[in-house]
Amino acid sequence: EVQLLESGGGLVQPGGSLRLSCAASGFTFDNYAMSWVRQAPGKGLEWVSTISATGISIYYAGSVKGRFTISRDNSKNTLFLQMNSLRAEDTAVYYCAKVAPPLAALDFWGQGTLVTVSS
Amino acid sequence: DIQMTQSPSTLSASVGDRVTITCRASQSISSWLAWYQQKPGKAPKLLIYKASSLESGVPSRFSGSGSGTEFSLTISSLQPDDFATYYCQQYNSYWTFGQGTKVEVK
Numbered sequence: 001e002v003q004l005l006e007s008g009g010g011l012v013q014p015g016g017s018l019r020l021s022c023a024a025s026g027f028t029f030d031n032y033a034m035s036w037v038r039q040a041p042g043k044g045l046e047w048v049s050t051i052s053a054t055g056i057s058i059y060y061a062g063s064v065k066g067r068f069t070i071s072r073d074n075s076k077n078t079l080f081l082q083m084n085s086l087r088a089e090d091t092a093v094y095y096c097a098k099v100a101p102p103l104a105a106l107d108f109w110g111q112g113t114l115v116t117v118s119s
Numbered sequence: 120d121i122q123m124t125q126s127p128s129t130l131s132a133s134v135g136d137r138v139t140i141t142c143r144a145s146q147s148i149s150s151w152l153a154w155y156q157q158k159p160g161k162a163p164k165l166l167i168y169k170a171s172s173l174e175s176g177v178p179s180r181f182s183g184s185g186s187g188t189e190f191s192l193t194i195s196s197l198q199p200d201d202f203a204t205y206y207c208q209q210y211n212s213y214w215t216f217g218q219g220t221k222v223e224v225k
Binding site: 035037044045047061062095100103104106107108109111112 | 151
């Protein structure tokens with residue numbers, strides 16, 4: 001059974017940093033690209049970032065480029081999102097998701113972790 | 120960037136109704152389109168990929184069609200479990216979601 005478990009969310013002040021993790025199980029992690037998607041309270045879904053299976057190819061939404069860094073540790077089946085220079089508008093539930101090959105739909109999602117940026 | 124526009128934003132329907140949601144891309148995305156269902160407080164669930172392919176385990180009352188810039192999701196006979204918000208997403212160039220369509224009880 002595929003499982004994705006996000007952690008690391010919480011309350012952070014504007015300008016602060018936070019690192020999210022996503023522990024994967026139930027599939028061969030290093031065979032699949034992975035993504036982060038966020039959802040602000042009461043709003044729609046926004047793609048944030050995607051990393052290829054090997055970690056060589058990385059993609060970011062314009063709203064987070066230069067502030068967020070996606071990475072993965074295939075030896076630990078874990079995906080990360082380092083978030084720096086956080087803003088109020090980054091407040092959202094952050095989901096990690098498995099990407100169907102080759103770089104396609106998001107076929108399985110974790111339950112999400114809430115990040116709140118506020119003073 | 121490719122923009123995705125869904126209509127309507129809200130749809131009121133009854134159990135047994137045939138429901139159609141449309142999604143328009145700002146430029147051609149071939150068939151690189153997915154549909155997701157999301158219920159309150161839950162993660163999205165993939166329903167349809169490549170515009171018309173049904174994800175494993177998804178009931179056959181869900182179907183997708185379209186190519187290029189115009190797409191639709193149809194629920195042939197709305198069931199109580201189908202009241203939710205639906206999102207389209209393009210993956211032709213990066214990933215972009217539509218703004219969502221809430222299917223509510225009429």
